[in-house]
Amino acid sequence: MFQLSEQRLRPQELGRALAAGRAGALVTFEGWVRDHNDGRPVEALEYEAFEAMARSVGEAILAAARARFAILDAHAAHRLGPVPVGEAAVWVGVTAEHRQEAFLAARWIMDEIKRLVPVWKRETYGDTGRAEWLHAESGAPATAGDPAADPRYLHQVRVPGVGADGQRRLAAARVLVIGAGGLGCPVLQYLAAAGVGTLVVADGDRVDVGNLHRQVLFGAADVGRNKAEAAAERLRALNPHIALAAHADAATPATLPGWLVGTDLVLDCADDFEVTYLVHDACWQAGIPLVQAAVHQVDGWVQVVDPAGEAGCFRCQWPEPPPPGCVETCARAGVLNVTAGLIGLHQATQALAVLLGWPDAVRDGTLYVDVVGGGTRRVRREPRPDCPCRGHVPWPERQDLVLRPGLTAATLLARACIVDIRQPEERAGDPEWIRQLPLVPRERWLEIPRLFTQRPLVLCCAHGVRTRACVELLGRPDGVYAWTGRIHDLPETVPVRKS
């Protein structure tokens, strides 16, 4: 059960609710309000949540934990309203037959609560007396201890260009893999083993006996299981020190935007042009680098599409998908298992190169591989002048909009109506250009669609947490977008709003 409480959390009572004769372990975690943040003294703290969504997200996290870990039960509670220094703001409790799973699940639940539950906090600082809203997300990597010191990665850390910093970069990365098939299996296996901190795998298909020759994460016993879930289970066994999440769904315009939030890199391991174009367009608009690959019998190719680069997008090469029936998928055309394996490893290599910031990643070309002859051909890519992506402006950092297909972020913001959805007191000290934006405090959020008829409409707040909750509250209306970065980062990216 996930509770939101304005009363003091009582760990003993909360723990008792988990009691079960079979449990051999109870692991609990308490997050306390401390008297400082970023070196500043904190006098008081107040939590606020978008309650309906917080409850449903919290329950979903607990249900996912019960499905993912060998645990008996899991509960969590979060305080709302003012919380004095020294009291618990959040509590997580997990029972299991064995302690190992209980520790893992408790940590995972806490990380997911911080990452996903729409709760934000206001700290009153002792040095200025001012109150500021902060988002509750920590962004802390899910790996235990310092990954650079983990003996598991010893031989990798020694490679020039990786090192301790590189290993920490991998540990801090969140990577989304679309498709756990012939490409996805080697990609996932190697990225998990390399210590990519958070791996998210999405696939709506079930393991078929005809997949087993090339989809090497699966065994005969997995036939009939969802591929994402079976892959995540296998990967958890391969590397228990990383966080894994499985989406048992195909990438669609409905599912994909949510998966992209907070993602550093996407790998398209799908077997389908429709998905490839969907994933590409969404990543391009969101400014997320994408590693693409495809295989056919004994041929394959791989490339990095980098929205911050200068080589253009996938549509510069291939403006539209080919007519249906002209190009067959692996299932119909056939594929040698080593083709998928080799190209998958090229794809994983590119992913590591992008995450580690190596300059020789295939960002400006396409690598074609003749699997049997061993030949490769690296063809240089250039932007196509009449491609719609030409209006794209490279962003200084990863762009932070929850977007839907059909618009680039730059074009969107350039002509969007931008609305500040913070509370009036949060504007104290803001630059003039922010104070000129229309302001709609939370008690009036429901009026936003009526107050602002112009589309696109982009909602902004202090850290981009409330905007997502607000868009959900409004029922995700067409043309209304959540800016998931800081409102103060807008001038970097919306020059028209600077004056």
Place this chain on the structure above:
Amino acid sequence: MNHVTIDYYAVLRERSGRRRETRATAAPTLRALYEELRAAYAFPLAADRVLAAVAERYVDMDGPVTDGLEVAFIPPVAGG
């Protein structure tokens, strides 16, 4: 007649039954060369659905065919 060397990928390699070949052609442009090959091997894709690469760059299908040219024809590939 120009003598050209052609690399085939994916479904084009499958249909032509070869990775690479050298042939004599009177086709003036890459597009005409591709159409000639398409007729010979029953390629499933029209010329505007494939890419041509020369000297490791994608090139315009309306570019000229010259003697000694080495060109790769690359179809879209989706498999994963």
